[in-house]
Amino acid sequence: MSESLEGLFAQTLARRNVLKLFGVGGIAALLSYSRLSKPQPIVFQQDRLELPLQVGRDLKAVVIGGGLAGLATAYELSQRGVAVTLIERSPQLGGKIASWPIQVGDDHFMMEHGFHGFFPQYYNLFSLINELEIRQNFKSLDYYSLVYKEGYAPEVFRPSNSAFPWNIVDLAISSSNRLKWGINLTHMKHLEVFREITGFRNPQSYNRLDHLSMAEWVGDDFPKGLYDLYFLPFAKSSLNAPDVLSAGELMQFFHFYFFGNPEGLAFNGTCQDMGRSLVDPMVEAIKANGGEVLTGTTVSQVRWDEGKITGISYQKGSVATNPVPFWVERNPLLSNDTLEYFGAGDQVYSLAPGAKTALSLTCTHQGCSVQRQVDTTADGYLCPCHGAAYASDGQVLAGPAQDNLTAFKVLQRDGDRVQLIAANVESGGNPSHDLTADYYIMAADIPGIKSLFALAEGTVEPILAQQVDELQVADPFAVGRFWLDRDFDWEHSWFTSLSGYRLTDSITLYHRIQEDYIDWAERTGGSVVELHAYCYKEKEFPTQADILDTFETELYEIVPELKGATILHRQLVNQKNFAGFPPGSFANRPQTATTTDNLLFAGDWVRMPFPCGLMERAVSSGLLAANTILQREGAKRRPILTVNPEGVLKI
Known part of the structure; x- marks a missing residue:
């Protein structure tokens, strides 16, 4: 056993502290956890009765918002005999995974909102991918690197067949930073940290931690190495800054991506842009089942009466x-x-x-x-x-x-x-159209949801109005994509997380991943590099010029070989619409089923009953919304999968 493992698991512990924090049952669960068999996904929601797959009557549903959540809802309902109308304000479907054409010199590319990794524990997303028979649109990136500007050697994460505690054992064995973790389990505060990160439980973890920001929680004698190496970079990858991210939500995030996840952190990318690879096949399936898809369409009114939505109006065209x-x-x-x-x-x-x-x-x-x-x-x-x-x-x-x-x-x-x-x-040049349905699913992002409630005519259900009003967006997210006239050597993963830079949180080598970019690089000898800033502070970078200039400066720090290269083109995507999870937001966060019988919510911002994050959260919320309708109509619900919803050392 390595020196680090002895320090982590075999220190002489204060017996009363261990029993107090974990209890006898928790210790027994830890010791009995099998190393030999891979933990399987948990079926969160599955009907035991034999119910029909199709709804038993003519049923209409309107889905507002064409991101992953809305697409998942519309897909599932259209498969089950529901007449679906999907409305999206933008010209492109996909929301945060949408893509659109741009021109670079004489070449045409599809631009996106930034690279997205498809992790293997995205069970519900991959179930859709398998049903659509588009697995060939994805490619494994084999491993995932985390590179620090200074102070630490790079970390490398690979596919795994083990959940906690064996994934920690494997990490400690492979990590060259293991002696810098700074964990001392004879220290009560460190034991409390260890308990929380290994014992996630909903709602108990939120009850203990949701009132604190991550920055507040780690501010009191937290293991420095653990924070620098894992907590800071992974917390920012939730797209929420540490000073405004609920510590309870952070525990959910860590449980889903690491401590409760038996798959490891390697992931897939798309062979082409996400529009062609994922969004287009979902839309084709919706249309093939009779669904109507309206893009470039703006909802202009939502009519309420006696606690229900009675109809909407929409107009073609952008804002x-x-x-x-x-x-x-x-x-x-x-x-x-x-x-x-x-x-x-x-x-x-x-x-x-x-x-x-x-x-x-x-x-x-x-x-x-x-x-x-x-x-x-x-x-x-x-x-x-x-x-x-x-x-x-x-x-x-x-x-x-x-x-x-x-x-x-x-x-x-x-x-x-x-x-x-x-x-x-x-x-009069842009006529209004009225639309009524049995169910309405609002699957827009947070600014979109707030706008839909601002367009309400009639008396809105007050609890819902309050919940929507309290939703917050995270700090802005920025993507800078650079076309350069030369290639370079890179020893890390093609998508690499970065830590310690003023703005940049990751780098993606598009000319190693997506086919159009690979072809361009082979023709020109150039490279295409994308930098991400997950949750920057607007006060530090108030304009897009500030962001681009800083990205360019840090690119040369990250890849010194590119100094002197000519930038042929640069493209910036800069948005402020990602879901915020601030302290105190858990208790009143809306869920998929609402207090209004014919209204459901879907999106990566809703309160979920099991651990999930980012794209998987969006898809799972959409499937939960569809399941709610199917259950009410007496049809069979779709099985919903998740990692083990609770930590091994839960208390």
């Missing part, structure tokens, strides 16, 4: 072409005395004091946010990605953009937010 009002919050970091800014990420609007018209700062070329330029020679906006230039009134002046910035009328102001509506829409 920029629709007479549908929406609210947006003031951005105090960008605003000044001469110009106010509203929104964040790639959805920012400028408004002069007293003006009745706001200007969308989304570049009409390829979607970056333009930045205000004020000097003696020019007074307008410049795109930091590709150099498009606009006058102060939004008129395009130069660069690759062909269309002016979009103008929006200011309808009203309420404190630090304004209500906007597209300014150049002809009256």
Whole structure:
């Protein structure tokens, strides 16, 4: 046994502390856990009775939101004889895994919201992939590296057949940092930490920890090596910053991805963009079963009566072409005395004091946010990605953009937010359509859900209104993708987590993963590299130019061989719509089934009854929403799988 393992498991422990924290049953469970057989997924939800697969009557469902959660709901319901209408505001389906065309020189690529890893414990997502017979669209990345800027050697994670405690044993054996973990199980605080990370239980873990942020929980005598090596980088990969992430939610995240997971941390990537690899096949299956899919469609009204939704109205066209009002919050970091800014990420609007018209700062070329330029020679906006230039009134002046910035009328102001509506829409040119259904599933992201409730006509169920109002988004997420004129050697995984940099949290070598990028690299000798910032602070990086410049600087630190390379193209995706899990948010977080009989929620932001995260959380919530409808209609529910929902040392 290594010196680290002796330090971790075979120290002389204070017997009363161990018994107090774990109990005799917990110790027995730890010692009896089999090393020889791989733990199998747990069936969370399965009907014991023989029930029909199809619903027994004509049934209609409207799914609002075409991300993974909405697609999963629509897919399952359409398979079971439900007439489904799926509505998505964006031109592309997929939400956070959507892809869209861009041009780089003479070449065309599909851009995404950033690389996503498909972990093997995404049981429900992979069950859909297997049903769709698209497993060939995914490729194993074999192993996963975590590289630190300084202080620690890289960590490497590989597929596993063991859950806790043997995955810890394997990690300690393979880790060159094992002597730096800093765990001392004779120390009561360290024992408490060990108990929490190995004994997740819902709701007990939340009851103990949800009132604390991760930063608060680790601030008192936490093992430094454990924090630096694993807690900080993995917590940020939840897309929530440590100062605003519930410690209870962190335990759920760690349990799902590591302590309760027998699969290891290696994962799959997609052979092409996620649109072609996953989204398109799901949409084709929905349509093949009679489902209607509406993209570029905005819900303009949600009608409520006697505690239920009685119908919705929608209009074709994007926000920029629709007479549908929406609210947006003031951005105090960008605003000044001469110009106010509203929104964040790639959805920012400028408004002069007293003006009745706001200007969308989304570049009409390829979607970056333009930045205000004020000097003696020019007074307008410049795109930091590709150099498009606009006058102060939004008129395009130069660069690759062909269309002016979009103008929006200011309808009203309420404190630090304004209500906007597209300014150049002809009256009567965009007719409204009414739609009624037996069930409504809201599967938008958090800003979208809040917007749907703001569009309510009638009396909204007050508990739901409060729950939605309390939802919070996380700090912004940014992706910088760079096309360079040279390749480079890389000893780590093709997707590698990074720790210790001011902005960058991971690097992806697209020219090693996706086929279009592999072909381009072989033709040109170049490379395509993507950097992620999972949850940066807007105060440190208030503009997209700040983000891009920092990404570029840190790219040369991460890959010194690229110093002197020519950047042929750079693309930025910058959004603020990921789910936040702040302290105190667990108890009142909405679940898939709501207090309104014909309304269900789905998304990576809902409260889940078993451990899951990110894409698997979105898909699982969508399947749970579909199951709720199927159960009410007397049809057989889909089996829902999960890792062991509780830690081995649960108390």
